[in-house]
Amino acid sequence: MAIKKSAKRVRKPNLYYLSMEDVNKIIDAAKNLRDRLVLKILGRTGIRRFELCNLRVQDVDFQYRKLYIPTTKGDVPRSVPLDPDTLQEIKFYIGARQYGKLIQSNKKDVDGIDESRINEIVRKTSERAGVKNPDPKKKHVNPHIFRHSYVRHLIKEGYPQSFIQQFAGHSDINTTIEMYGRTGFSDMQDKFNEIAHTFYKKHQPKQDESTKKE
Numbered sequence: 001m002a003i004k005k006s007a008k009r010v011r012k013p014n015l016y017y018l019s020m021e022d023v024n025k026i027i028d029a030a031k032n033l034r035d036r037l038v039l040k041i042l043g044r045t046g047i048r049r050f051e052l053c054n055l056r057v058q059d060v061d062f063q064y065r066k067l068y069i070p071t072t073k074g075d076v077p078r079s080v081p082l083d084p085d086t087l088q089e090i091k092f093y094i095g096a097r098q099y100g101k102l103i104q105s106n107k108k109d110v111d112g113i114d115e116s117r118i119n120e121i122v123r124k125t126s127e128r129a130g131v132k133n134p135d136p137k138k139k140h141v142n143p144h145i146f147r148h149s150y151v152r153h154l155i156k157e158g159y160p161q162s163f164i165q166q167f168a169g170h171s172d173i174n175t176t177i178e179m180y181g182r183t184g185f186s187d188m189q190d191k192f193n194e195i196a197h198t199f200y201k202k203h204q205p206k207q208d209e210s211t212k213k214e
Contacts, residue, residue: 016135017149026122026141029129035121037093038103038113040086041067042122042143046150046167047080048073049115049143055102057094062087080167118143 018026023043030036041052047069054071061068065087066079082090094102101112119142126132126141133141154164 016133016138016145017152018131018134018141018145020149020153022129022131023146023149026126026129026131029125030121031125031128033089033093034103035125037086037089038118038121039125039146040089042118042146043150044083044086045080046147046154048147049118052103052118053101053113053115057097057100057102059102060087060090060094062091078166122146 027036027039027043030039038052041047041055042049045067047067051069051071051073055067055069059068059070060082061079065082065084067082068077068079070077072078090102103113104111105113105117122143123140131141133139133145135145138145151164151167154167159167
């Protein structure tokens with residue numbers, strides 16, 4: 001009896017993402033330090049939601065300005081660089097703490113934040129900022145679009161695919177290519193706006209003969 005081969009998983013490319021202007025607009029709308037830090041880490045490192053939940057204080061390397069991510073989708077730990085502003089925000093947020101989860105719950109008896117709370121922070125802050133999900137099929141901005149936006153930003157800045165693979169934490173570069181190899185809709189829109197005027201001529205209304213002065 002022939003053994004059926006399992007169907008190859010088809011990954012849908014991510015065509016919609018937020019501009020860095022919109023990402024920063026959402027960050028600026030955060031109502032407190034913790035929420036702002038959650039948004040900065042999501043928007044400036046591209047890590048996954050569950051990876052953020054599992055970060056510990058000791059995973060932040062202040063000397064070399066990087067974030068160590070021990071719990072990943074492929075079970076292969078990785079490190080990502082941190083910008084000075086986010087690093088300073090982390091330092092201010094953790095204060096004298098040396099252990100425990102990096103992002104804390106508002107409940108004193110709970111160590112760490114859960115994924116549903118991160119969803120809520122992103123959704124409510126985006127609504128406060130007036131930023132909508134660019135994907136017409138999505139009702140709210142979600143944490144994962146921060147990851148899409150981060151990777152798309154790296155692509156626009158000319159980062160090699162091998163670099164982007166490491167940033168995103170993909171074990172196979174083909175995953176990176178399949179998901180982000182196609183041009184994003186925002187890129188298409190930007191390019192189209194540059195040439196849109198070539199599709200038509202501006203209409204110059206003719207002056208009515210009866211209104212002409214003699």
